[in-house]
Amino acid sequence: MKRPISIVIWIVVALVGAGALGGIAVHRGEPLNATWFVVAAACCYLVAYRFYSAFIAARLLTLDDTRATPSERHDDGRDFVPTNKWILFGHHFAAIAGPGPLVGPTLAAQFGYLPGTLWLIAGAVFAGCVQDFIILFCSVRRDGKTLGEIAREEVSQRGGFIAQLAVLAIMVILLGVVALVIVNALKSSPWATFTLAATIPIALLLGLYLRFLRPGRVLEASFIGVALVLFVVVAGQWVADSPSWAHVFTLSGVTLAFALIAYGFAASALPVWLLLAPRDYLSAFIKAGAIFSLAAGILLVRPQVLMPPLTRFIDGSGPVFAGKIFPFCFITIACGAISGFHSLISSGTTPKMILRESHARFIGYGAMLMESFVGVMAMIAACAMTPGVYFAINSPASIVGATSDAAAATISSWGYPLQAQTMTDLARAVGEQTLLNRAGGAPSLAVGMAQIFSSTIGGPRLLSIWYHFAIMFEALFILTVLDAGTRVGRFMVQELGGRVWKPFARTGWWPGILISSALIVGAWGYFLYQGVVDPLGGINSLWPLFGISNQLLAAVALVVATTILLKMKRIRWIWLTLIPMAWLVIITMTASYQKIFDPNPRLGFLSYANALGAQIAGGKIPAAKIADTQRVIFNQRLDAAVTALLAAMIIVLIIEALMQWYRILSEDPQSVLQETAYVASGWPENFSGASYTATAAEPDAPAMEG
C-alpha cells in the first residue's frame, strides 16, 4: 500500500514542479508572484534528489555502507572525526555558500528572470550537484585526498600540477573580484563603512576571549559577537548623522581598496586565532541567520517579480556587463549552478568527517541543491525591484551618467521607466547619499532584501536598518572569504616557493610568511585596484574573468570524475559527467575567446586596449590622463593574457585526460584505480556519529564497544 501512495505523491510533486516551471517560462504581461519560483525550484530539487541522486548513488557509484570511511579508519579527533550527517551537512553548506550565489544571479538578472532561474535549477541538478557528490565520493574512497592529489594519481602528474595551478589562479581572481564587490558597496557610505570597520575590533575581542578567557567556547563568544555586530549596524546610523564622524568614514573607492589590501595582509600574517577564526564564527552565524530570514521573508511577503522574463540585453548590449546571453549568463551565474571551488571543499574537510559512504549523497548533492536555492532567492530579490531601479544601481556612470536625471533619462530610453526622484527618495530611505552606479550586485541585493525584510518587520521606517544589515551581512562573509582565501593562498605560494628554496616552505618562518603574504595580497590587490580605476566599473571585466576561472576549475573536477568513472568501468553511464564537462568546456572556451578577441571594446579586452590606444594616438585623451589610460591598456592586455592562460591549462588537461582515457579503454595494465583497500566498517548500523552527545543527553543510554 505504501508504494502506490509514494508513487502518487511523487507524480504530484513532479507535476506541480513542471507546472510552476512552465508557468515561469511562458508567462508574459502582468508581474509574476515569487511563489511560482519557490514552488518550481523546491519541486525540481525534491524530484532530482529523490530520483537522479539515488540513481547516481546506486548505479554509478554503488555506495557501500559496509566499507569503513576515512573518519572511522583514522579517527583522531582532529581532522578525521566521524560526524552526524545533519551536522556535516551544515558544515559543508557553510563552507560552500559564499557570495557567488548571491552576486552572480543578481548580475545575471540583467537578461531577465527566466534564463538565470532556469540555469540555476537545471545547472545545479545536472552539473553542480553531480560534481560535488562524485568528487566527495572519490575523496572518501581515497582517504580524503585533495582534488590535486587525486588528479595526479588518476589522470597524470601534469594533470595534478595543472589542477593546483588552476586553484591558485582562481583564488587570486576570486579574491580580487569579491574585494571589488565590497569596495563598490562601501564607497561613499559612512554607515556601511563604519559597520564593517567595527567588526574588526569585535573579531579581535572575540579572538582574545576564545584564546585566553574561555578557550574554544565558540558558541558563547559568537552570541556576544552577534549582539555587538547588530549593535554597530544600528550605531552606524548615528555615525552617518554626525557630520564630523561621517566625514571620517566617507571613503573613496581607491582608499577602500588600499584599506582592504592592508587588512588582507594583516589577516594573513597575524595568528589565525586572533582575527581570522573569530570573524569566521561571526560570519557563519550571521550568514545562516540572514539566509533563513530571506527564505522566510520571501515566503511571507511573496513579492511580485517586476523584471520581465527576457530583457533587450540578451543581445549583449547590457549595461551591467557586456556579452550575449550565451555564454555569459552561465559564466555570470557561476556558483549558484556549478562551482569548481566546491570540489576543493568536497575533497578537503568533508570527506575526512563523513560517517558512511551513503551520506555523500545527502551532503554532496543535497548541500549544492540548497546553494542553488540561495541563488534563486537572490534572483527573486533582484527581480522584485523595478527594472529601472535595478539598472540605475548596477550600471557604471560611463553608461548611464553620474546624476539621477541623466540615469533616469538613459534608462527610460531603454524602455524601463525611471523617475530621477525615485532614486533620490530610495537613497534617502535606505540612509545613503546615492545608490547610483553601485556596480557589483551587493547594493542592489541589499535593496531587494531590505524591501522584503521591511515588508515583514518594521515597514518603511526600518528600511535603512535592514539595508545596512544586508550590506553588513554580505560584506562580513565576503571579508571572511578574503582573509581565509588570502591565508590559504599564502600557504600555496610558500609551497611553490619551497620547491625552489626549501626554507620558504616553512609556515612558521617569519620572512617566508611576510614575503608570501605580500605576494598573494599584491596579486589580488592588483586586480582589485584595476577594477576600482576601470572606467567601465571593473565588474564588467573582472566578474566574467572570475566566472571563467571558476567554471574551468569545475571542468577540471569533471575531467577527473570522468576518468575515475572510466576506471571503475562505468562506461554506460559516463554521460552523467561527460555532458556537463563538455558543456562547461564549450561555454568557457566561447567566453574566453570573446573576452579576448571580440571587436566590441566593451566585451573584448584587446579591442578595448586598441580603442584606447587609438584615442591616445588621435590626441583625444587629455595629457593629464594619458598615464592613467596607458595603465588601463596594460590591465586589459593582462586580463587577456590571464584568460588565455586559463584556457590553455584546460586544453592541456583535456589532452592529458584523453590520452589516459585511451589507455583505460585499451585496458592498459598501468591505468588502474587508485582507491584505498576495502576495510569493513566496525560500527553498528544505527550509529549516527553522536557518541558523546548520546551520553550527555541520555545518561541511561546503553553503551556498545564498536
Add this chain to the structure above:
Amino acid sequence: MRSVHVETPGHVGKPPALAFAIWIKRLAAKLWLGIREWCGDSAYERYLQAPRTNSERSRLLTPAEFYVERVNRRYSRPNRCC
C-alpha cells in the same frame, strides 16, 4: 575503536503527555548539541573521546592548546568558498 552509544526509545510505554514532553526535551537537547557541534563548541570534547595509544594519552592537549592547533589546521586549506 571509538566507544559507540545507541539511542533507546525512552518514551515508549509512557502516558501520552509525558511521552510528548520527553520527546520535546530530547529534540531540544539534540538541537542544542547539534548547534554546538556545528560551530565547533564541542570540538575539544570530541578530541578527548578519540581513540589513541597510551603514549598519545599521556600527552593530551589542554583546551587552549587544542583550540589554537585546531584553528591553525582548519585555516591552512580551502574551507570557505566563493
